[in-house]
Amino acid sequence: MKVDFKEIDRLLQKLRANPYKIFPVETPHTGYIKEFKVKEGDSVTGPTGKWLEKPGTPLFILERERNPKIIRAHTTGIVQNLREDLKGRFVQAFETILEIRHPLSQEEVISEVLLSALHVIYAEETARFILVPEISHRIEKHGLKRAEVRGGEDILIMTFMKREHFIKIKEEGRFIIYQVYFKPFELVPKGSPLIALCPSEDLPVLERIVARIREEWPS
Amino acid sequence: MRIENHKRLKELLERAEYIRDIKGEDFEDVMEVYAQLKYAFENFYDLSEEEIDSLLKSSEKRLEELTILGEKTLTPYEIVKITRHPQRFTLQDILENVYDSYVELGGEGEINIDPAVVCAKAMLIRRVGDDFHVHQVMVIGHEKGSGEEFRRGGSAAPWGNEKALRYMRMAETEGIPIHFFIFTPGAYPIEDYPGAAQQIARNLYAMSKLQVPMISFISEGGSGGAEAIGLADLRLMAEKGYYSVISPEGAAAIVAKLRDGRPPRELVEKMANALKLTARDNLELGTIDRIIPEPPLGARKRDYEFFKRLKIELIKATDEVVLRTRGFKTFTKHALSKQTTDNFSYYVDWDLSEDEKEILVELRYEKYRKMTQWAVVIPKGLTHTLKEKGENFLRVLGNEIKYRVLKSGQKTFKRLIDDILSESSLLLKPVSDPVKTVYNLIVGKKVKPRLPTIPEEEGGVYELPVALEDRTVTCPQAEKYGCPDIWVPDLYGEFCGVCPYCGYHFFLEYQWYLNNVFDRGSIKFFDEEIASTNPLNFDGHAEKLKEDRKRTGLNSAFLSFTAKVGGISVVCGMLVADFRQGTVGAAEGEKFIRAIQLAKITRRPFLMFVHSTGGIRIQEGTVGVVQMPRCTMAVRDYVDAGGLYLVIYDNNSYAGPVASFLGSAPYQFALKSTRLGFAGPRVIHETTGQPPPPDYHSAENALRRGHIQGIWDRRELRKRIFHALLTMGGKNLYYR
Amino acid sequence: MKNKVLIANRGEIALRIMAACEELGLDYVCVYTKGDEGSLHVKLAKEKYRISDYRDMNDLLCVADYAKCTAIHPGYGFLSENYRFARRVVKRERPLIFIGPSWEAIRDLGNKLTMKRIALEAGVPVIPGTIEPIYNEVEAEIEAEKLLDELRSHGVENTSLLVKAVAGGGGMGIEEVKDLVELRPVFRRVRAYAKRLFGDEGLIIEAKIPVFQHLEVQVLGTKDGEYVHFGTRNCTIQSPFKQKRIEVAPGFDYEGKFAVYNFDPRKVEAEIIEHSLKLAKHVNYDNVGTFEWLVTPEGKYYLMEVNTRIQVENEISAQISFVHGKRINLIKEQIRTALGDKLGYSQKDVEFKGYALEFRLVAEDVKRGFQPVSGTITRFDWVDHPWLTMRTHVPRNERYEIPTQFDPNLALAIIYAEDFTQLIDRCETFLSEVVIEGETSQGAPLPNNIAYLREKLKFIYQFIY
Known part of the structure; x- marks a missing residue:
């Protein structure tokens, strides 16, 4: 693997200038906004705990067919652009209700930078994806950054035009599954990163990059 | 002499420490004695022998007195500390x-x-x-x-x-x-x-x-x-x-x-x-x-x-x-x-x-x-029990003749019939290929054998009152599996309380099982009058029992009944969550033993259904604890006598019962969303210093650890039980 | 009170329901999902709501309540044959009219086994096979042998069997067994597959009918117990994945131009219509419905399934059916009767005239296993003729991104003619005139199935071996 350290420097600089990411929070479906649980400027947290077993901060309650559903934060940050005018009103699906301004953590900066250094599989079509069950088991068993795959192995299943397509790893060699970017069965726009792999022999190089970022970007 | 005194001093200091630890620092003048001894121990060589001697004498005497005094006022918690x-x-x-x-x-x-x-x-x-x-x-x-x-x-x-x-x-x-x-x-x-x-x-x-x-x-x-x-x-x-x-x-x-x-x-x-x-x-x-x-x-x-x-x-x-x-x-x-x-x-x-x-x-x-039979309300009445005894005796006798005497005499003949006609042999025996030649050889063509199948119950599933509300609920696993919201009448009706997308099992009232697992109208309860009591006079417990009794109409957390599953007669026990979280005390233990004894006498399989159990009922103290050995002995007695004991877990099953009469069952199965184990997360965290993972007690992990034999889906429960009754158990099984 | 219809569908069927509502003077509401904004039904609808999924009944009902709708039209696909949806629509505290048959009819006829049981009860022939789910191999072998004997005694040769998952469908969970010794492994394989995919291990064994034509009877029933039929359709030309590509009405070539029958086609047609109506009456069927039949070269026929909804190809039946000299519109008839209207005519008022054929224009790669493709349509055009009806949600001559979550059906072309010669002429004219251009998401030219349709056209009405 050729690592372009200059490119990494440029990226780091860019991230340092604007170390935030904006996450819009949309309604998952239609319903009525019953209540807001946060105010503009509130800080919220995503799921926490060793196994992410503690759910994130409640943001608002969306009620549909007498089922009040608490919509929670999936990430840490500050609430902004809260649509308070929607309180008590009917909303359609995928309406943006608020945004979470999320300060990038060290880990996220690392994964952002690594996107440029890793072997990333992108969505070729706007479609729904899942991991091949065997791969998913492997990740469950060994964890990310440890589970291994081989070139030529089927790694993803794309549900597209009502049919299932297997996606293979085209390159030869052994890879570590470094990161998974999508949620199962969620519609992923074309061109989005799906999964990041790291050639097993490049792990040391990668660790060097990570160490560098850790140094330069204190947590 | 000095060495001797030093040793004695140390002993007395330890003793003072001990009294302080047990009785507390405010106990009489224990701290004063302790301080003197400690000072003398630390400055042993600066003090004269006479000083040490007199201290030894006086404090030994005082510690003696304190011990006697302490003993007189000893409280249970101090005993725990001892x-x-x-x-x-x-x-x-x-x-x-x-x-x-x-x-x-x-x-x-x-x-x-x-x-x-x-x-x-x-x-x-x-x-x-x-x-x-x-x-x-x-x-x-x-x-x-x-x-x-x-x-x-x-x-x-x-x-x-x-x-x-x-x-x-x-x-x-x-x-x-x-x-x-x-x-x-x-x-x-x-x-x-x-x-x-x-x-x-x-x-x-x-x-x-x-x-x-x-x-x-x-x-x-x-x-x-x-x-x-x-x-x-x-x-x-x-x-x-x-x-x-x-x-x-x-x-x-x-x-x-x-x-x-x-x-x-x-x-x-x-x-x-x-x-x-x-x-x-x-x-x-x-x-x-x-x-x-x-x-x-x-x-x-x-x-x-x-x-x-x-x-x-x-x-x-x-x-x-x-x-x-x-x-x-x-x-x-x-x-x-x-x-x-x-x-x-x-x-x-x-x-x-x-x-x-x-x-x-x-x-x-x-x-x-x-043991602990005194702690249960068992309605007495001499005639009643005598009658029962007589019936039991006759039943034993009848069954003995039917099974023991006849069985051995007919054995050869019966085996022959079995091979040709038996329902179970066709299902269980690996039939050699090609099946049709062997099969035709034995029975000839065009004879349709009766294979054991379980009839569907007519009239659809029993619906709980909650099933009639026009609203939807969200599956707790929706975040993970993307399950859509489920309409309540569907969920508690046809879906049997199971999320059709991810298979999550929602909590269902125990009545659902009574109505959907067993052949309609076949359930007959017994020992209903046996009631839980408050053997320790535990503060506030009597009121809670009364409350639960009123709310549920039950006298204990244990239901004993006989029923049929696809025509097979079984004796059943059920621990229900509604009564004191399904905890086990003397009444539950007594009912369990009686039920499994009935299964033994009538030579029926014994089915133990755990709707939920929170363990041994703490308000019954060791009266509850000894239900563990009591009931396990009854299990052993039944299984050794040739009984088929099946346990099915649902919801939450923890602690004592699992560690005894449930866990000792040769065949244990769990419904899909069961949580099964010994101690809850709080106790584990406290004891081990580590919080357990959220799925620590999941049925899947119980299966992985070899605790259970399988995970069942509630929608197939009736079919599964029927099939289990046909296939589990040793050759001494009574009812085959 | 004036009725207002929620159209719970997309594509050309949504457009046709919209048109039917407008002609009937009914208000309506459309729904759409993310990614489908470019479709014509969204562009044309005045009142529309974005929902999470066309299959999300909760969203549909929430929108229906908010928009004060009184009825729901499910179209075809999606929730149209989901009896739970139909039941919930009518059983909820604020009930709505479900424009379709009763939920009981959907449930009973929608389930293969129940349908077979009911059909046998009513004396309607079904494909020979088991009507109870089988769970174990031994029973399967016994049943299979019985079935083979039965077939042989009826003089059927080259018998083979199908092992089908009760819960399967659309070609999933079916395997063929040619020899009894294969049964056991096949049975186990299908059972494992069914358990994994559908969560239900139940299987049935059916005779495989090797050569057949796929016939359909279009029926309409009302809540008042009136029944009419709109003749038959022939849908034998299908892709290898059992997807229909060319349909033609009427279902039989009475003139014998294409097919050589060893039986009297008019007699067989009359009989399957009679059986279909008999079964419809037996279950109090009260909406449009399609009864699908397999007809063998010997003139034997078996009821295969009942589609308890409007069909994609309904219009070819509508185009050849005239009531009091006027063409009928099946969707209008469906909505009108579901809302409580009387039929206003009877079977004797229905006159059949001419022939109608439907092509399904699909963005699919015929050479690569009929794989659906996505991409952008840059040009979609055809020459208008009085005998041509185009049904499409794709805007004519505008860029259109094909959404990836649905069938890649682009359009239905319905061609009417007085006689067969004319029909084939017009079909060929149409196929040479229609233009579909575009590119796939990888930048290659967008494939379509026009050439395939042209090639298959000569096979209509024939038994396919």
Whole structure:
């Protein structure tokens, strides 16, 4: 693997200038906004705990067919652009209700930078994806950054035009599954990163990059 | 002389420390004495001998007085503290001082599969006049250690209990008695193989019929952990020991509904009183047989008189158990009561003959069968019971003739028929290929055999009242699997309370099972009048029982009934969540035993359905705890007699029941969203210092650990049970 | 009270329901999902709501309540044959009219086994096979042998069997067994597959009919117990994945131009219509419905399934059916009767005239296993003729991104003619005139199935071996 350290420097600089990411929070479906649980400027947290077993901060309650559903934060940050005018009103699906301004953590900066250094599989079509069950088991068993795959192995299943397509790893060699970017069965726009792999022999190089970022970007 | 004094000073200082720890710093002038001793100890060489002498004399006298005084006002919680004190004697002290020699088995000290459990082959020498007789015994017990971390305070790991079982079996092989010493705050609550609950259940199941005399001695008897080596023929208890369903702290945390953190001190003391955990309480409750007296404020490591006493008591207890099998009742009473010195006036051979072994096991069964029966409301009425007895007798007789006599006579003939016509043989026997030739050979063409199939119940599924609401609910796993919201009438109707997308099982009322699993109209309840009581007079418990009784219309958390599944008659027990969270007390235990006995008498499979169980009912204290050995013995009795015992778990099943009469079932299955294990997350966190993962107790993990035989889907429950009834169980099964 | 219809569908069927509502003077509401904004039904609808999924009944009902709708039209696909949806629509506290048959009819006829049981009860022939789910191999072997004997005694040769998952469909969970010794492994394989995919292990065994034509009877029933039929359709030309590509009405070539029948086609047609109506009456069927039949070269026929909804190809039946000299519109008839209107005519008022054929224009790669493709349509055009009806949600001559979550059906072309010669002429004219251009998401030219349709056209009405 050729690592372009200059490119990494440029990226780091860019991230340092604007170390935030904006996450819009949309309604998952239609319903009525019953209540807001946060105010503009509130800080919220995503799921926490060793196994992410503690759910994130409640943001608002969306009620549909007498089922009040608490919509929670999936990430840490500050609430902004809260649509308070929607309180008590009917909303359609995928309406943006608020945004979470999320300060990038060290880990996220690392994964952002690594996107440029890793072997990333992108969505070729706007479609729904899942991991091949065997791969998913492997990740469950060994964890990310440890589970291994081989070139030529089927790694993803794309549900597209009502049919299932297997996606293979085209390159030869052994890879570590470094990161998974999508949620199962969620519609992923074309061109989005799906999964990041790291050639097993490049792990040391990668660790060097990570160490560098850790140094330069204190947590 | 100076050295001697220094030693004495140290002893007195330790004693002062001990009194302070047990009775508290505000107890009389204990702190003053302690301070003086400590000062003298630290400045020993600066003080004159006279000063030391006088201090020794005065403080020794004062400590003597304080001990007597302290003993007079001793509270249950102080007793708990005594048992936990590092100065209290441990199993190691007993091995050194009570037995005449010993060899530790299966590990040594820290180099050990489980240092919390010590097994040893030990020798006891009985002096009769000038003769010396040697007895061999197996000693199995918890070693608390005196502050040694690796002993985990005597908390046996699952594999520690497994080790105990292995040496029990060895004792059985060698035909020597076992002395159990219980010094445990409770079992180490982890699920790693062989699993805390599972291993305790296995131990109980084995001890039920172990063919050697077993004596147990309890100093610290923490619930299930104690039972793992506690099912003995005679149960001794140290005067300053405690034996309880739960630690006072644990009870306080439950009563105060704490998730973490320490419960308030007053509540803990209140619980120590309420739990009736002292030796005297337990003797009154009938959960132990005898108290071994201790010096005031309890025996410590160097109380040699106590050990001498203990040795005599252990020999006497073993003699008694042995002699009972020989029926020498009068002799036993006479000889044993008089024996107070270690020079015995008689010798008893502890080897049992085959007949005696049988009697031993029978007596053991009877002993536990009777235990705590007083704590249950069983409607009396002489005619009623007599009638019942008569019926039972006739039933036994009828079934004996039907099955035992006829069965053997018809055997050859029957096998022939079986091979040709039997429903089950077609299903079970691997039919050799090609099937059609073999099949045609036997029955000829065009004969459609009757294969066992389970008829669908007419009229669709029974719907719970909750099913009629026009609203939707979100599956708890929606985040993970993207399940859409489910319409309540669908969910609680056709979906059987199961999310059709991810298979998550929602909680269903127990009535659903009664209506959807068994053949319609086939359920007949019995023993409904047997009612839970408040045997410890636990504060506030009577009101709660009354409340639950009113709300549920039930008298206990246990339903006993006979029913049919696809035409097969079964006897069933069910623990329901609605009544005291399905906890088990004396009434539940009694109903369980009666139900499984009915299954034995009527020669039916026994189906135990656990809607939910929160463990042993803490408000019943050790009365609840001894349901573990009691019920497990009934299980063993039934299974050995050829019964098919199936357990099906749903929702939450934890602690005592799982670690005994449920966990000892040969066939256990769990519905999909079951949480199954020994201790809840709070206890695990507290004991191990680590919070368990959220799926620690999942059915899938229980299957992975080998606890259960399979995970069932509620939608297929009826079919699964039917199929299990056809395929499980040994060849001695009654009903086939 | 004036009715307002929620159209719970997309594509050309949504457009046709919209048109039907407008002609009937009914208000309506459309729904759409993310990614489908470019479709014509969204562009044309005045009142529309974005929902999470066309299959999300909760969203549909929430929108229906908010928009004060009184009825729901499910179209075809999606929730149209979901009896739970139909049941919930009518059973909820604020009930709506479900424009379709009763939920009981959907449930009973929608389930293969129940349908077969009911059909046998009513004396309607079904494909020979088991009507109870089988769970174990031994039973399967016994049943299979019985079935083979039965077939042989009826003189059927080259018998083979199908092992089908009860819960399967659309070609999933079906395997063929040619020899009894294969049965056991096949049975186990299909059972494992069914358990994994559908969560239900139940299987049935059916005779495989090797050569057949796929016929359909279009039925309409009302709540008042009136029944009419609109003749038959022939849908034998299908892709290898059992997807229809060319349909033609009427279902039989009475003139014998294409097919050589060993039986009297008019007699067989009359009989399957009679059986279909008999079964419809037996279950009080009260909406449009399609009864699918297999007809063998010997003139034997078996009821295969009942589609309890409007069919994609309904219009070819509508185009050849005239009531009092006027063409009928099946969707209008469906909505009108579901809302409580009387039929207003009877079977004798229905006159059949001419022939109608439907092509399904699909963005699929015929050479690569009929793989659906996505991409952008840059040009979609055809020459208008009075005999041509185009049904499409794709805007004519505008860029259109094909959404990836749905079938890649682009358009239905319905061609009417007085006689067969004319029909084939017009079909060929149409196929040479229609233009579909575009590129796939990888930048290659967008494939379509026009050439395939042209090639298959000569096979209509024939038994396919």
